[in-house]
Amino acid sequence: METLVTILAGVLVTVATYLLLSKSLIRVVIGTAMLTHAAHLLIITVPGLKIGSVPILGEGDAGPVDALPQALILTSIVIGFAVTAVSLVLTYRTYQEIGTDKLDQLRGDQDE
Amino acid sequence: MSLLHWAVLSPFLVAILIPFLYKYMKRIHTGWFVLLLPFALFIYFLTFLPVTSSGETILEVLPWVPSLGINFSVYLDGLSLLFVLLITGIGALVVLYSIYYLAKGKERLHNFYVYLLMFMGAMLGVVLSDNLIVVYVFWEVTSIASSLLISYWYSREKSIYGAQKSMYITVFGGLSMLGGFSLLYVITGTFSIRELVANADLIITSGLFLPAMILVLLGAFTKSAQFPFHIWLPDAMEAPTPVSAYLHSATMVKAGIYLVARLTGVFGGTPEWFWIITIAGLTTLLWGSVSAVRQKDLKGILAFSTVSQLGLIMSLLGVGSAAFYFQDGDNALYKTAILAAVFHLINHATFKGSLFMAVGIIDHETGTRDIRKLGGLMTIMPVTATISLVGLASMAGLPPFNGFLSKELFFTGMLNVLDYGIFHLETFGLIIPIVAWVASVFTFLYCLIMFFRTFTGKFDISKLKVKHVHEAPVGMLISPVVLGLLVIIIGLFPGILAYSIIAPAISAILPGILAAGEQFDVHIYHWHGFQPELWMTIGVIILGVLLFLTFRKWENSAFYRGERDLFNYGYDYGYDGLIKGSQWLTRIQMTGRLRDYFIYMCAFIILLMGYTMYRYNLPDIGSLDLSPIPPFMWLIFIVFISSVVVIPFLQNRVAVIVVTGVTGFIVALFFVIFRAPDLALTQLLVETVTVILFMLVFYHLPKLQKEKTAIGIKLVKLLIAGGFGLMMTIISLSAFSLGQEANFPSIAEFFIENSKEEAGGYNVVNVILVDFRGLDTMLEALVVAIATLSVISLIKLRFKGREDV
Numbered sequence: 001m002e003t004l005v006t007i008l009a010g011v012l013v014t015v016a017t018y019l020l021l022s023k024s025l026i027r028v029v030i031g032t033a034m035l036t037h038a039a040h041l042l043i044i045t046v047p048g049l050k051i052g053s054v055p056i057l058g059e060g061d062a063g064p065v066d067a068l069p070q071a072l073i074l075t076s077i078v079i080g081f082a083v084t085a086v087s088l089v090l091t092y093r094t095y096q097e098i099g100t101d102k103l104d105q106l107r108g109d110q111d112e
Numbered sequence: 113m114s115l116l117h118w119a120v121l122s123p124f125l126v127a128i129l130i131p132f133l134y135k136y137m138k139r140i141h142t143g144w145f146v147l148l149l150p151f152a153l154f155i156y157f158l159t160f161l162p163v164t165s166s167g168e169t170i171l172e173v174l175p176w177v178p179s180l181g182i183n184f185s186v187y188l189d190g191l192s193l194l195f196v197l198l199i200t201g202i203g204a205l206v207v208l209y210s211i212y213y214l215a216k217g218k219e220r221l222h223n224f225y226v227y228l229l230m231f232m233g234a235m236l237g238v239v240l241s242d243n244l245i246v247v248y249v250f251w252e253v254t255s256i257a258s259s260l261l262i263s264y265w266y267s268r269e270k271s272i273y274g275a276q277k278s279m280y281i282t283v284f285g286g287l288s289m290l291g292g293f294s295l296l297y298v299i300t301g302t303f304s305i306r307e308l309v310a311n312a313d314l315i316i317t318s319g320l321f322l323p324a325m326i327l328v329l330l331g332a333f334t335k336s337a338q339f340p341f342h343i344w345l346p347d348a349m350e351a352p353t354p355v356s357a358y359l360h361s362a363t364m365v366k367a368g369i370y371l372v373a374r375l376t377g378v379f380g381g382t383p384e385w386f387w388i389i390t391i392a393g394l395t396t397l398l399w400g401s402v403s404a405v406r407q408k409d410l411k412g413i414l415a416f417s418t419v420s421q422l423g424l425i426m427s428l429l430g431v432g433s434a435a436f437y438f439q440d441g442d443n444a445l446y447k448t449a450i451l452a453a454v455f456h457l458i459n460h461a462t463f464k465g466s467l468f469m470a471v472g473i474i475d476h477e478t479g480t481r482d483i484r485k486l487g488g489l490m491t492i493m494p495v496t497a498t499i500s501l502v503g504l505a506s507m508a509g510l511p512p513f514n515g516f517l518s519k520e521l522f523f524t525g526m527l528n529v530l531d532y533g534i535f536h537l538e539t540f541g542l543i544i545p546i547v548a549w550v551a552s553v554f555t556f557l558y559c560l561i562m563f564f565r566t567f568t569g570k571f572d573i574s575k576l577k578v579k580h581v582h583e584a585p586v587g588m589l590i591s592p593v594v595l596g597l598l599v600i601i602i603g604l605f606p607g608i609l610a611y612s613i614i615a616p617a618i619s620a621i622l623p624g625i626l627a628a629g630e631q632f633d634v635h636i637y638h639w640h641g642f643q644p645e646l647w648m649t650i651g652v653i654i655l656g657v658l659l660f661l662t663f664r665k666w667e668n669s670a671f672y673r674g675e676r677d678l679f680n681y682g683y684d685y686g687y688d689g690l691i692k693g694s695q696w697l698t699r700i701q702m703t704g705r706l707r708d709y710f711i712y713m714c715a716f717i718i719l720l721m722g723y724t725m726y727r728y729n730l731p732d733i734g735s736l737d738l739s740p741i742p743p744f745m746w747l748i749f750i751v752f753i754s755s756v757v758v759i760p761f762l763q764n765r766v767a768v769i770v771v772t773g774v775t776g777f778i779v780a781l782f783f784v785i786f787r788a789p790d791l792a793l794t795q796l797l798v799e800t801v802t803v804i805l806f807m808l809v810f811y812h813l814p815k816l817q818k819e820k821t822a823i824g825i826k827l828v829k830l831l832i833a834g835g836f837g838l839m840m841t842i843i844s845l846s847a848f849s850l851g852q853e854a855n856f857p858s859i860a861e862f863f864i865e866n867s868k869e870e871a872g873g874y875n876v877v878n879v880i881l882v883d884f885r886g887l888d889t890m891l892e893a894l895v896v897a898i899a900t901l902s903v904i905s906l907i908k909l910r911f912k913g914r915e916d917v
Contacts (some may be wrong), residue, residue, distance in 0.1 A: 001741045004749060005782070006844045012835030015756050015866075017714060020831045021707050022760070026634045026813060028706070030759065030772055036777050038840070044786055046848050047858070049739045057868055057875040066860040067876035074792045074881060075892045077791070080141060081798045082899035085805060092809045104152070107704035109654045 005045045011100045012038035025101040029084065036080040040073045114172040116186040119153055122242055134222035142221045143211035149201035150232065157196045161278030164190045164616040171242065173304075180245075181303050187242035187813035190616025194454065195239035195363075195370055197462050198611070202362045203232050207589035209469050211355035211587035213476060224264060224352070228418045231257035235363050239370055244293040244303040246373075254364050255282040259357060262351040274347035277683065281344045282336050289331025289371075294409065296378075309377040309623055316382055324377065325379050329388060336368025338426060339396040343679045350409040355470030356411060361418050361464035369422065372429050373453070377623040381436025383534075389430030394547045396423025401554035403677055405561065410471045410481040411557065413562050414464065420555060421460050424548075428453035435622050437534055447618070448884040449525035454617045456518035458609065459506065459602065463515060466595035467503040470496050471590070473584040474566065479577040483561070488571030493583045495593070497567045502596045506603065508559035508656075509552065509649060514602040516649075522548065523645040547646055555585070556656030561663070573900055585632070701824070711832055718835045721843065737852055745785070752778045765810050773803040790877045 012034055015059030018020050047066055053059050055067035126149050132144045163170065176184045186587060188196075207228070214221060216599045219716050234257060235672040237250030252674025257276075263275035299302055299318045300311045308315065315321055332338075337345040348360050358367070372389060379385040407413040432449030436670045466561050474489065490497045502513060509519030526545040572583065583589075619625075703711075776799030783791040821841045863884060873879040881889050 001739045001745065002848055004741060004745070004843065009844065010754060010837040010900060011753055011838045012756055012837075014833045017710075017833035018760050018829055019838045020710050021832065023707070026810075027354030027760075028807060030768065033411040033772065034756070034759070034775070037505055037775060040779065041782065042844050044783075044788070044791075046844055046851065048737075048848065048852065049786060051739060052787060055864070057374055057876065058790075058865070061470055064876065065787045066858055067863050067880055068858075068860055070791055070877045071793055071880040071888075073329060073788075074794055074877065075888050077196055077794050077798055078892050079895050081802060082896050084802055085149060086902050086906075089811050089906050093679075093906050095273050095813055103706045106706075108677070110384055 002045050002051050005041055005049070008036045009041045009045070012041070023103050025094065025106075027102060028103070029087045029091055032087065033080070033084050034074070036084075040076060043073050043076070045070050114186070115156075116170070116172050116188065117174055117184065117241065119156060120186065120236045121747070122149060122153065123229040123236070127229040127233070130225045130229065130483065134225075141211050141216045142225055143207055143214070143778065145205045145230065147204060147211070149229070150200045150207060154197065154200040154204055156856075157193065160188060160193055161188060161588045161612055164188065164193045165612045167616065167619065176246070176664075181297075183304075184246050185304065186240045187306065188240060189371060189620040190613070190618070191370070191620035193460070194512055194613050194617045195366070196236060196372075198366075198458070199232060199235050199239070199363050199849065202358060202461060202465050202534055202595075205594055205807065206354045206358040209472070209588060210352070212585055213354055214352065214856045220264075222449065226261040227257050227264070228355070228358070228667070231261065231359060231364070233725075236421065238367055242304065242305050244296065245307075246456055248290050248293060249287070250285065251335070252286050253649045253702040254367060255279060256333075258359050259346070259354045260280070260363055263347050264403055265350070265354055270351040273286030273328075274344070274350040278344040278348050279689075284330040284333025284688070288334075290471055290589060292324045292329075293333065295320045295327065305374060305378075312378050314591050315378055321379075321382075324697075325385060327386075328375065329874055332368035332371040333392060334368070335371075336365050336422050336426065337396075337419050337425060338368070338392045339399050339419075340679045340682075342396060342400065343683055344411055344676055345419055346407075346415040348679065349409070349415050353411070353468060356414075357465050357468035357472070360415065361468055365418060365422055366425075369425050369429070369453075371456065372426065373621045375623050376429065376433050376436070378396075380433035385433050386430055389433065390427050390544065391430075392468075392684045393423045393425070393427025393430055394544060394551075395600045397427060397549055397551045398419065398423075398554075401551045401558065404558040405554055407558075408483055410474065410483060410562065410566065411468075414467055416473060417558060418460075418464060419557070420551065421464070421507075423455070424522060424551075425453050425456055425460070427544075427548070428456070429621075430524060431525055431529055432621075434534065435625055436490060448521055448528060450621055451614065451619050452518055452521035452525045452892075454621070455514075455521060455606075455609075458613070459518045459599070460513040462595050462598045462602065463503040463506040464500055466592040466599065467507070469592040469595070470500045471501065473588055476588070476785075477578070477584055478581050480575075483565040485572075485575040486566045487569035488567070490567040491580075492581055493567075495583060495589050499589075499596045500563060500567065501585065502599050504559040504563050507600045508556045509652070512603050512605065513599050515599075517606055520645050520649065523552075524643075524649050527644055530765075545648075549612075549652065552648075552652045552746060553655045553659070557654050557659050557732040560656060560660040564660070586669070617721065622624050625676060655823065666690075697749040711828065714832045714836050718839055721839055725842070742785075744884065747783075748778060748781060769803060769806045769810060772806070788876070788877075827835060 001111040016034035016038060017029045019034060022028065022053045024032075028075060048070055050065060052062045054062040055070065057064070094106070098106065100106065126146070130142060130146070133145050137145075157622065161169070171188075172186045174186075176182050200347050207225075210228075214224060223430070234250045234253035238247055241247045241250060257790045259275040259279040262278055263271045265271050267321075293303070296308060296315065299315050299320055300308055302308065302311070315324070315659065318324075334341040345360060345365065349356055351360070365711055376385075397420050399420075400416045400423055404416035404420060405415050407416060428449045432447070432453060434712060435447065435605065452512055471481060474493070477488065477493065478489075480486065506513035506515030506784060511517045523545070530541050531545050532541065552674045571581075699707075752775065755778070758776075759771055762771060776795065780792045780799060782794035783789075783795055822880040863880055867876045867879045871883040873883065
């Protein structure tokens with residue numbers, strides 16, 4: 001199953017990178033969100049997806065799965081959400097002030 | 113700190129006082145206060161004459177950064193003393209001259225004297241330091257002070273150009289020199305010059321010998337205006353004339369000479385040192401003398417003449433370095449070369465200083481330095497004419513002036529080369545005296561041009577800007593007259609210098625050649641008998657006069673009219689090219705487009721990781737201990753992959769949000785399957801809120817449009833994205849496989865065992881978050897707080913009507 005999830009994460013990274021390379025700001029933001037998903041999947045997969053019970057003591061007969069990656073991902077999800085929220089609002093404000101979300105038109109002055 | 117240390121630092125200390133003296137003592141020319149210092153220093157250093165002439169040296173060490181071997185150690189021997197006396201003696205005369213040259217009330221005197229004192233102190237530091245790093249520090253201060261002085265009249269464009277050029281070239285050399293010094297330290301483990309000389313064998317046999325030597329020589333050659341780095345010196349003539357006289361003829365340009373002489377004990381005796389210095393010196397000698405003939409500006413002539421004379425001294429040092437090959441104090445053949453170098457060094461400082469001052473007087477009184485406008489000044493300015501005559505005759509090498517003596521010695525030294533049987537001299541040796549002779553002819557020629565064009569002929573006031581031309585005030589004439597007298601005195605009685613200054617200087621340049629207690633035998637004669645040198649001098653005079661008499665014929669030739677040095681074109685084009693090239697380079701890579709920067713980053717990561725994998729035979733996907741795939745997973749995979757892949761192709765806004773949400777919810781589903789209930793919960797909530805946020809924002813955004821990109825760019829995007837995804841997959845797989853191979857025990861057991869005992873909780877994930885690793889959670893909360901505040905300020909704060917919205 002690890003191979004499969006890793007390939008899945010690879011596809012996610014591919015699509016995310018493709019979105020990052022696009023012209024519209026909103027697609028870039030979606031790309032970063034996709035990249036976050038890929039990272040989370042990899043964090044939980046790479047240590048190994050061994051069969052076990054949920055990491056709550058006293059639940060299930062088999063030993064619980066590794067809890068540390070889960071704690072890391074939980075932290076990461078929240079941070080990822082905060083960043084996505086800020087970039088979304090930034091996109092919204094950019095469009096309000098400048099009137100475009102096309103990255104080609106957001107290039108600044110010649111002598112910057 | 114000894115008195116010698118204070119002597120080196122005194123100009124800097126006095127420089128601090130100058131602005132106050134300038135401001136509060138307006139009635140007295142600031143120069144008078146300055147004059148006291150070089151004069152006192154000159155007297156002070158004269159007291160060391162008995163010490164060095166008896167062969168003794170003085171070493172005073174002041175720790176600066178002892179842990180790095182950097183000490184401000186002052187070392188005084190014959191060579192240092194010679195330079196110190198030149199610096200302070202001519203310094204005093206130049207300050208005196210400048211008092212009359214720069215008018216009180218019109219010029220910014222405080223700037224001038226601060227820079228000049230800064231230069232004087234730095235120059236004393238260069239020649240008195242025994243530590244290479246200290247030498248380097250003072251060396252760069254001379255570069256900076258020189259640039260400041262060249263750009264003294266900073267509102268003139270040419271001054272700025274000249275200052276910038278000299279700065280670039282000398283700092284380039286200075287940095288190379290620092291590299292050379294560092295290599296010497298790598299070889300020997302010391303920055304002390306005396307210890308380097310003691311370890312000369314170690315350096316010569318080292319593999320770093322040649323790079324170290326070339327780097328150090330780059331510093332010496334750029335500072336001493338050797339070919340092809342001489343181009344900064346003629347442009348430095350925009351400086352006030354006292355500066356030209358002091359820095360660009362007598363002292364700073366001799367710093368490179370000093371360095372070469374000082375390090376002869378380290379590198380001397382090797383063919384590389386011999387040939388590089390000799391060839392550089394002779395080329396400079398010839399090029400400088402030929403270029404000087406073409407100049408129309410008096411200071412231009414003197415600048416190129418300085419270049420040429422510096423080449424002469426340099427070539428003599430090169431030839432004389434052969435002394436270390438023979439290791440024999442009695443060998444008179446090469447000794448004359450070093451003798452000639454030291455002697456000419458003194459002579460050049462005297463006559464070139466006086467000539468610059470004379471030119472300054474002419475400029476000051478007539479308002480021009482152009483030889484095409486001048487003429488017939490002999491009767492109007494008799495004293496200046498006499499000084500110039502003495503200086504020029506000495507420079508041309510006529511008896512009974514000191515230039516004659518050193519030129520004869522120069523010829524002797526160069527002819528002696530023919531007798532060496534070393535360094536392939538039997539093949540190429542003959543070129544050396546021939547080049548020296550041709551250069552002397554041109555030297556003679558420009559001396560004739562300078563004198564006869566300025567002082568004889570018709571005096572034409574209409575070409576001049578001033579109404580009335582007369583002799584300079586007495587104060588202005590004192591310094592050149594003193595120097596002119598020195599030219600005559602040294603010329604008539606060279607013996608007074610022989611054992612007091614020259615012999616100690618030679619033994620400092622050639623350390624270890626003589627046994628203790630011996631002295632170099634210095635005899636300088638006017639009359640050698642009918643030796644080849646005499647015939648060479650006569651030949652120089654005859655040919656020089658002939659060329660001057662036929663001057664009118666080639667006056668209109670392209671050679672004579674093309675005044676500008678050819679190498680300036682190289683410098684200017686190189687400079688422009690560098691600027692244009694870097695602008696071009698910046699413009700093609702800094703496009704301002706986010707996409708391009710992403711491409712650089714991703715491409716770089718792909719290349720770097722790809723190369724690393726190739727280099728270390730990755731991916732190492734060996735035996736994978738995989739967990740089984742439950743059948744329902746396939747269905748989820750298919751839904752997930754298809755929803756992910758479709759996102760870039762969607763044009764409908766709502767569809768994009770929905771599909772993005774679907775992927776997020778499937779990720780939550782994965783967390784359920786991977787037995788992570790807390791993750792699944794959080795992911796669900798966060799994904800819901802994110803979708804709501806997207807919905808809110810989308811409402812205010814323009815409609816998604818189909819991206820019109822060229823097929824080529826699309827392919828690049830696909831390639832980069834695919835490569836990046838593939839690379840991540842491979843890295844993850846090999847990390848997984850390597851992790852299994854290594855089979856380290858996981859820390860997970862610890863958390864499971866101690867969750868209840870230590871923290872009193874059953875939910876291990878939550879215990880980790882708030883107890884074992886609570887700091888992460890705290891800062892994560894901070895991130896959310898900051899994000900909230902950012903969102904609020906982004907929406908609330910609006911600066912209307914301002915440019916920087």
